[in-house]
Amino acid sequence: xxxxxxxxxxxxxxxxxxxxxxxxxxxxxxxxxxxxxxxxxxxxxxxxxxxxxxxxxxxxxxxxxxxxxxxxxxxxxxxxxxxxxxxxxxxxxxxxxxxxxxxxxxxxxxxxxxxxxxxxxxxxxxxxxxxxxxxxxxxxxxxxxxxxxxxxxxxxxxxxxxxxxxxxxxxxxxxxxxxxxxxxxxxxxxxxxxxxxxxxxxxxxxxxxxxxxxxxxxxxxxxxxxxxxx
Amino acid sequence: xxxxxxxxxxxxxxxxxxxxxxxxxxxxxxxxxxxxxxxxxxxxxxxxxxxxxxxxxxxxxxxxxxxxxxxxxxxxxxxxxxxxxxxxxxxxxxxxxxxxxxxxxxxxxxxxxxxxxxxxxxxxxxxxxxxxxxxxxxxxxxxxxxxxxxxxxxxxxxxxxxxxxxxxxxxxxxxxxxxxxxxxxxxxxxxxxxxxxxxxxxxxxxxxxxxxxxxxxxxxxxxxxxxxxxxxxxxxxxxxxxxxxxxxxxxxxxxxxxxxxxxxxxxxxxxxxxxxxxxxxxxxxxxxxxxxxxxxxxxxxxxxxxxxxxxxxxxxxxxxxxxxxxxxxxxxxxxxxxxxxxxxxxxxxxxxxxxxxxxxxxxxxxxxxxxxxxxxxxxxxxxxxxxxxxxxxxxxxxxxxxxxxxxxxxxxxxxxx
Numbered sequence: 001x002x003x004x005x006x007x008x009x010x011x012x013x014x015x016x017x018x019x020x021x022x023x024x025x026x027x028x029x030x031x032x033x034x035x036x037x038x039x040x041x042x043x044x045x046x047x048x049x050x051x052x053x054x055x056x057x058x059x060x061x062x063x064x065x066x067x068x069x070x071x072x073x074x075x076x077x078x079x080x081x082x083x084x085x086x087x088x089x090x091x092x093x094x095x096x097x098x099x100x101x102x103x104x105x106x107x108x109x110x111x112x113x114x115x116x117x118x119x120x121x122x123x124x125x126x127x128x129x130x131x132x133x134x135x136x137x138x139x140x141x142x143x144x145x146x147x148x149x150x151x152x153x154x155x156x157x158x159x160x161x162x163x164x165x166x167x168x169x170x171x172x173x174x175x176x177x178x179x180x181x182x183x184x185x186x187x188x189x190x191x192x193x194x195x196x197x198x199x200x201x202x203x204x205x206x207x208x209x210x211x212x213x214x215x216x217x218x219x220x221x222x223x224x225x226x227x228x229x230x
Numbered sequence: 231x232x233x234x235x236x237x238x239x240x241x242x243x244x245x246x247x248x249x250x251x252x253x254x255x256x257x258x259x260x261x262x263x264x265x266x267x268x269x270x271x272x273x274x275x276x277x278x279x280x281x282x283x284x285x286x287x288x289x290x291x292x293x294x295x296x297x298x299x300x301x302x303x304x305x306x307x308x309x310x311x312x313x314x315x316x317x318x319x320x321x322x323x324x325x326x327x328x329x330x331x332x333x334x335x336x337x338x339x340x341x342x343x344x345x346x347x348x349x350x351x352x353x354x355x356x357x358x359x360x361x362x363x364x365x366x367x368x369x370x371x372x373x374x375x376x377x378x379x380x381x382x383x384x385x386x387x388x389x390x391x392x393x394x395x396x397x398x399x400x401x402x403x404x405x406x407x408x409x410x411x412x413x414x415x416x417x418x419x420x421x422x423x424x425x426x427x428x429x430x431x432x433x434x435x436x437x438x439x440x441x442x443x444x445x446x447x448x449x450x451x452x453x454x455x456x457x458x459x460x461x462x463x464x465x466x467x468x469x470x471x472x473x474x475x476x477x478x479x480x481x482x483x484x485x486x487x488x489x490x491x492x493x494x495x496x497x498x499x500x501x502x503x504x505x506x507x508x509x510x511x512x513x514x515x516x517x518x519x520x521x522x523x524x525x526x527x528x529x530x531x532x533x534x535x536x537x538x539x540x541x542x543x544x545x546x547x548x549x550x551x552x553x554x555x556x557x558x559x560x561x562x563x564x565x566x567x568x569x570x571x572x573x574x575x576x577x578x579x580x581x582x583x584x585x586x587x588x589x590x591x592x593x594x595x596x597x598x599x600x601x602x603x604x605x606x607x608x609x610x611x612x613x614x615x616x617x618x619x620x621x622x623x624x625x626x627x628x629x630x631x632x633x634x635x636x637x638x639x640x641x642x643x644x645x646x647x
Contacts, residue, residue, distance in 0.1 A: 083562020094557040111563050
C-alpha cells in the first residue's frame with residue numbers, strides 16, 4: 001500500500017469560527033494505481049492533496065506513505081519526503097522562467113545532492129521520457145503550454161518518486177495539449193508509476209482507473225473507471 | 231554554492247537598473263572610505279618621506295623635566311647631573327645600531343648675537359665638538375671647520391649657518407668678520423650647510439611648525455669656550471646617527487637608559503629623553519589618523535544606509551518570487567537551501583557593489599591627488615577589507631529577507647499571485 005489515510009479530519013480556523021474542510025476521509029491507494037480525486041471547488045480536494053503531498057498536516061487521523069507514519073516527521077524530514085517520494089505537477093506548471101528546461105528538471109536533483117554530471121544525465125533522460133529530448137536547452141518562454149507541463153512532469157519524475165501527484169494538470173491547457181498530457185500519464189502509469197490526480201473535470205477524471213468523489217469534505221462514492229463510463 | 235553564485239549573477243543581470251541603484255549606497259560608502267584611507271596613507275607616506283628626506287637619521291638626546299626640555303635659562307644647572315664623560319660616550323657609540331655620536335651644548339638665543347648693530351632676534355647657539363659637523367651631515371660651504379687648536383687654545387671663533395649668515399650679514403661676506411656673543415667678540419671662520427637638501431612638502435600650518443622648529447639661524451662655537459659664555463658643567467646634549475630610519479627609536483631608547491643610569495637627581499622627573507623625528511612623525515600620523523578615522527565612521531553611515539537599501543530590495547525580491555520559493559519548498563528544498571540562496575544573492579550584490587566602490591574610490595583618490603598635489607597611496611589591505619566588509623553587509627542585511635523567504639508556507643506561496 002502506497003497511501004493509507006484513515007479518518008482524516010482537517011479544520012481551518014477562520015477568525016473565531018472553526019471551519020471543517022475534511023470530515024473523516026479515508027483513502028487507500030495501492031502501488032501502480034491511477035486514481036482521480038474529483039470534486040467541485042470548495043470540496044476539500046486541494047486540502048486533501050496538500051495532506052497527501054506532505055505540504056499540510058491533518059487536524060486528526062493517520063497517514064502512512066509506503067508504510068511510514070509520515071505525521072510524526074519534523075518539517076525538515078517532510079521536505080525530504082517531498083523531495084524523494086512525491087512528484088508534484090501543478091496546474092500552472094511553476095517552472096523557473098529564466099532557467100532552461102534541463103535546469104528546471106535538474107532542480108530537485110540538486111536539492112538531493114546529486115553531482116552535476118549525473119544531474120544532467122538524469123534530467124536529459126527524464127525529458128526524453130516525456131518526449132522533449134530535443135528541447136533540453138529551451139527556456140519556458142520558448143515552449144508551448146503542453147510542452148511546459150511535460151517539463152514539469154519530467155521534473156516531478158526525475159527523482160523516481162513513489163507517487164506522482166497532479167493538481168488539475170490540464171487546467172491551463174487547450175484540449176489537444178490536455179489530451180496529450182493524459183496520454184503521457186497513461187503511458188507513465190503503464191510503466192508502473194502510481195498517479196494521484198486532482199480535478200474538477202469529469203472528462204479528465206475518466207482517464208484514471210479509479211475515481212474518488214469528494215463533496216463537502218467527505219468521500220461520497222468511489223468507483224472503478226468502468227462504473228464511471230456507464 | 232557555486233550554483234547559487236551563478237544564479238545570483240543571473241538575477242542581478244536580469245534587473246540591471248534595480249541592482250545598480252541598490253548597489254549605489256554601498257558603492258558610495260566604499261568609494262568614500264577607500265578615498266579617505268588612500269589619502270591618509272599618502273599623507274603618512276609624505277611625512278615619512280619628508281623625514282627620511284632629511285637624510286640624517288639623527289636622534290638628539292637631552293635632559294627633560296617632565297614632558298618638556300629642561301630649561302637651563304630659568305632653572306640653572308641641575309644637581310646630580312654629571313658631565314658626560316668620554317667613557318660614557320664610548321658606551322653609546324658601541325650600541326649596535328649607532329653609527330656615530332657626539333656631544334654638544336646649546337641654548338636658544340634672544341638678542342644675544344650681534345654684528346655691529348644687526349642682531350639675531352631668535353636662533354640658537356651651539357657649543358660643539360670637532361666631529362659635530364660630520365655627525366650631523368653638515369658641509370663647510372666656505373672657510374674652515376673647527377680644528378684642534380681652536381679647542382686647545384680656547385679660540386673665540388664661530389661658524390654660521392646660511393640663515394644666521396644672511397641675518398647678521400645681509401649682502402656681505404661674513405668671513406673673517408667679528409660678531410658679538412654675549413658681548414664677547416668671536417671671529418667668523420666658516421659657513422656650514424646641510425649636505426642633503428631637505429625640502430619638506432608643506433601643506434599645512436602644522437607641517438610648517440614641525441619642519442621649522444629651531445628656526446632663526448644657528449651659530450656654532452667650540453665647546454671649549456662655552457664656559458666663558460654660560461659657565462662650566464652645563465648638561466650636554468647627545469646627537470647620534472643610525473644607518474636605518476627604523477633604528478632611530480631603539481638607538482634613542484638605549485642611549486637614554488645609559489645616560490639616565492648616571493643621574494643622581496632628587497627630582498626624578500629630570501631625565502634624559504630622546505627626541506626622534508620618527509616618533510614625532512608617528513605622533514603626527516596618529517593625530518591625522520584619529521581625525522580621519524572620524525571621516526571613515528561618517529562614510530560608514532552611508533554603508534549602513536546602503537545596507538538598508540539592500541534589505542529593502544531583497545524584501546521586494548522575496549515578495550516577487552514568492553511562487554518560485556513556494557515551488558522550491560514544495561519539491562523538497564529545505565529551509566536552509568532557500569536561506570542560502572537569498573543570502574548568497576545579497577552577498578553577491580553587495581560584494582559587487584564593494585568592488586565597484588573600490589575602483590571608484592581609487593579613481594577618486596587619484597583625482598584628489600591631482601587637484602591638491604598631495605600624495606596618495608592605495609592600500610591593498612583596505613581594498614580587500616572593503617570588499618569583504620561589503621559582503622558582510624550583504625549577509626547581515628540579507629538575513630531578514632532570507633529568513634522571511636525560508637519560512638514561507640509553500641501552500642500559500644504557490645497560490646500567491
